[in-house]
Amino acid sequence: MQTKLILAALRKHRLATLLIAMEIALACAVLCNACFMIANRLQLTRVNSGVDEKALAVLTLGGFDQAQPGDLNARVTAGLRAIPGMQSVSVINAVPFNEQGTNGGVTLDQAGKRFGGVVTFYTGGPGSFEALGLKLVAGRAPQTDDFQSMATFVPSDAQVVVSRTLAEHLWPGEDPLGKEFWCGGFHFRVMGVVAHMARPAAGEGGTGTIEWSVFVPTLPGHNLAGTYLLRADPADLPHVLRDAETAIAQIAPDVVLDHEGSRTVSDLRERYFRNDRVMAGMLLGVIAALLGVTALGIVGLASFWVAQRRKQIGIRRAIGATRGDILRYFQAENFLIVTFGIAFGMLLAYLLNAVLMKFYELPHLPLYYLPIGALSLWVLGQLAVLGPALRAAAVSPVVATRSV
Amino acid sequence: MFGYYLDMAWRSLKRTPVLTGLMVLAIGLGIGASMTMLTVLHVMTDDPMPGRSAQLYTPHLDPLPLNHKQGGDSPDASANLTWPDAMALLQSHxxxxxAAMAGGTLLVHPAQPGQQPFYVDGRYTTADFFTMFGVPFQRGGGWRATDDAASAHVVVLAASLARKLFGSADAVGRMVQLGDNDYRVLGVVDDWAPKPMFYADATAKHYSDADLFFLPLSVAVDKDLQLNGNQSSWSKEALGKHSGSMSWLQFWMQLDTSAQVSAYRQYLVDYSAQQKALGRFQRPPTNAKLYTLMGWLAHQNLVPNDVRLQLWLALGFLFVCMLNIVALLLAKFLRRGGEISVRRALGARQRDIFVQLGIESALIGMAGGALGVLIAQLGLWSIRQRPDDYAHLAQMDGAMLLGTLALAVVASVLAGLLPAWRACRVAPALQLKTM
Structure with missing residues (x-):
């Protein structure tokens, strides 16, 4: 009964109703997709690096020949170990989030026919595996005999540790231990699997491959020098790193300290994801502004309709409608308009998602975002209309007896 | 009549201050957000060399083997040139x-005792670089083609680096140690950094990098100095800067007439065909292209996806705000059916009513535009706090400021069109009867 009445009234204001419904549809589409993108970004920033980030720092040196580091590694590691609070110093080529490291395409056969993807190689000296704090889930950690020297970028034939994600990608459903893979002329055999090991940069292929890492035990020296992994108690770490930076001037006056590249791993992580956090914040702002403007529109239009229908409201009140009836009338009217908007908005949300998928690396919009978006718009609509509806309910029946 | 309508609009808006405020706020927010992102896009796609860009071209050759596979995210190996190709183009004159060029990073050893060595970015290039790009010299000048040929150890410094090394003293003629070698300073240029740095390769931070030194390219090759751009190779042969299967060089040229341009296009195809005949190239010679400066920037697509997405979001937001205003104006104008009918009955034409209501929407637009300018300044300030390399460029110039106001007025007048049209079509007789 009420619904029929409302529809009849809305038919008188087809254009305004349509416009507000369209606004709600657009808001619904943007709301669903923006929420989904925020969730995606934030999920990205929560990636598990697998290392003890809070206890680790990296110190980077430059200004020497990578191919002939001489006794640099020995001098630096010995010198830094003397710093109070330092738990361990080891040589490594990169740490998670410092955006260095060596990438290489790997194949599952020697001939190079079955391509496995582009992975990152961590080449770490003795002690670095333990210092990183990687959690072994199968196989064994590198032993002293596993460390080999290298000529170019990795040892030519090595026992390696891979991340679980990479193992599942290369050998789905199989036991990765003892499996082999190649990278050009280099041969690797898996001796251990760790739960998580993020790459220094998300690198090629986007977010799905952020844990495609291989740890290759390598003896420091030729092409593995100048980047040092420091481990200390999280509370001591900032001052240990500072002391290490000042100590370098005495330990190795012949090289240059790279201040930009000498940071704690938590600091590196913060910097690495700064853009994603900015983007998530910006999307949040868009949602807030959009919902705010939509609410403003509803308030404005409802207020106008209330003012316009004062006389009709008075008549309805005079012939027996209660305040509650009037209140519910405006609430039901808003509910109907918002429902039209949402119905169209869901289609629009899917369309928008399809466009975003085409141009951005974004998966399908999960279905559960739609009811959540609908619910929040219904709540928003009801909240926005409450003020004008209450004013309508307060209209006195006496109005009916007056001519406007 | 205009003044009268303005007065009427002002009175009408004052009668409903809340609704007017809401409409101004909505258009201000929409315009502010859109102009923020349009300004960012504007500074990012701006012409880095006004006055010169129309004559600057960069060639593109395709020396890759037929079976070369381009990785999804890895840099395009054919975006840069190999040493033999760049030298062939350079020597064809x-x-x-x-000029051929490549970016490099070198360790500077200051002569003064006590100063620590530090890394600086610069460019290895050939003699024409300075005249072609119009690099402004403070002192001295660039090197000559003979210096290129002789691999002379000479250098041009940016003013900030010269000041850091030599203080206020004249740097020209002094010696500076970069890496393991000493170079004689030939000239000092103003800190010169086109934004975007169009001549740098894809790895550069195009909006924040600046070259602090310029060395002859031949020296970089002789001494095998460190490069900081992409070095893509596609063969297993011994690699090196001389290799014909490793691309690492950028090449720019000045072509003044369209005849020169088409002749060069043909020359690139002929050169590719010749290399194919020699067995060096495998792909069709027609893959060779000549890009204009702005064409090359468009091809490189320097604007990050995030910025584009934000622009679309902002424009979408403006659209929602406009829908909002259309609905509100419609309600407002239609409610004034009685007033409009009286004016119509007194002899006003539909057109007069239309103009009167249009002026009222334009007034809202003006106010919204003013608010939009403030909001856009706030938005740009927040963008400048971002960590991105383009962040510091986010400033509004006079043209964008006027554009903001214009966009606001246009948007609000557009939004007012439909409501005004509907309102001026009310039948006066019917309305007057119910009054």
Missing amino acids: RATRQ
Whole structure:
């Protein structure tokens, strides 16, 4: 009964109703997709690096020949170990989030026919595996005999540790231990699997491959020098790193300290994801502004309709409608308009998602975002209309007896 | 009549201050957000060399083997040139001016005791670079083609680096140690950094990098100095800067007439065909292209996806705000059916009513535009706090400021069109009867 009445009234204001419904549809589409993108970004920033980030720092040196580091590694590691609070110093080529490291395409056969993807190689000296704090889930950690020297970028034939994600990608459903893979002329055999090991940069292929890492035990020296992994108690770490930076001037006056590249791993992580956090914040702002403007529109239009229908409201009140009836009338009217908007908005949300998928690396919009978006718009609509509806309910029946 | 309508609009808006405020706020927010992102896009796609860009061209050759597979996210190996190709183009002298170049990072050893060595970015290039790009010299000048040929150990410094090394003293003629070698300073240039740095390769931070030194390219090759751009190779042969299967060089030239341009296009195809005949190239010679400066920037697509997405979001937001205003104006104008009918009955034409209501929407637009300018300044300030390399460029110039106001007025007048049209079509007789 009420619904029929409302529809009849809305038919008188087809254009305004349509416009507000369209606004709600657009808001619904943007709301669903923006929420989904925020969730995606934030999920990205929560990636598990697998290392003890809070206890680790990296110190980077430059200004020497990578191919002939001489006794640099020995001098630096010995010198830094003397710093109070330092738990361990080891040589490594990169740490998670410092955006260095060596990438290489790997194949599952020697001939190079079955391509496995582009992975990152961590080449770490003795002690670095333990210092990183990687959690072994199968196989064994590198032993002293596993460390080999290298000529170019990795040892030519090595026992390696891979991340679980990479193992599942290369050998789905199989036991990765003892499996082999190649990278050009280099041969690797898996001796251990760790739960998580993020790459220094998300690198090629986007977010799905952020844990495609291989740890290759390598003896420091030729092409593995100048980047040092420091481990200390999280509370001591900032001052240990500072002391290490000042100590370098005495330990190795012949090289240059790279201040930009000498940071704690938590600091590196913060910097690495700064853009994603900015983007998530910006999307949040868009949602807030959009919902705010939509609410403003509803308030404005409802207020106008209330003012316009004062006389009709008075008549309805005079012939027996209660305040509650009037209140519910405006609430039901808003509910109907918002429902039209949402119905169209869901289609629009899917369309928008399809466009975003085409141009951005974004998966399908999960279905559960739609009811959540609908619910929040219904709540928003009801909240926005409450003020004008209450004013309508307060209209006195006496109005009916007056001519406007 | 205009003044009268303005007065009427002002009175009408004052009668409903809340609704007017809401409409101004909505258009201000929409315009502010859109102009923020349009300004960012504007500064990012701006012409880095106004006045010169129309004459600057960069060639593109395709020396890759047929079976070369381009990785999804890895840099395009054919975006840069190999040493033999760049030298062939350079020595052909078919353009008015031409220069090959590559970015490099070197360790500077200051002569003064106590100063620590530090890394600086610069460019290895050939003699025409300075005249072709119009690099402004403070002192001295660039080197000559003979210096290129002789691999002379000479250098041009940016003013900030010269000041850091030599203080206020004249740097020209002094010696500076970069890496393991000493170079004689030939000239000092103003800190010169086109935004975007169009001549740098894809790895550069195009909006924040600046070259602090310029060395002859031949020296970089002789001494095998460190490069900081992409070095893509596609063969297993011994690699090195001389290799014909490793791309690492950028090449720019100045072509003054369209005849020169088409002749150079043909020359690139002929050169590719010749290399194919020699067995060096495998792909069709027609893959060779000549890009204009702005065309090359468009091809490189320097604007990050995030910025584009934000622009679309902002424009979408403006659209929602406009829908909002259309609905509100419609309600407002239609409610004034009685007033409009009286005016119509007194002799006003539909057109007069239309103009009167249009002026009222334009007034809202003006106010919204003013608010939009403030909001856009706030938005740009927040963008400048971002960590991105383009962040510091986010400033509004006079043209964008006027554009903001214009966009606001246009948007609000557009939004007012439909409501005004509907309102001026009310039948006066019917309305007057119910009054």
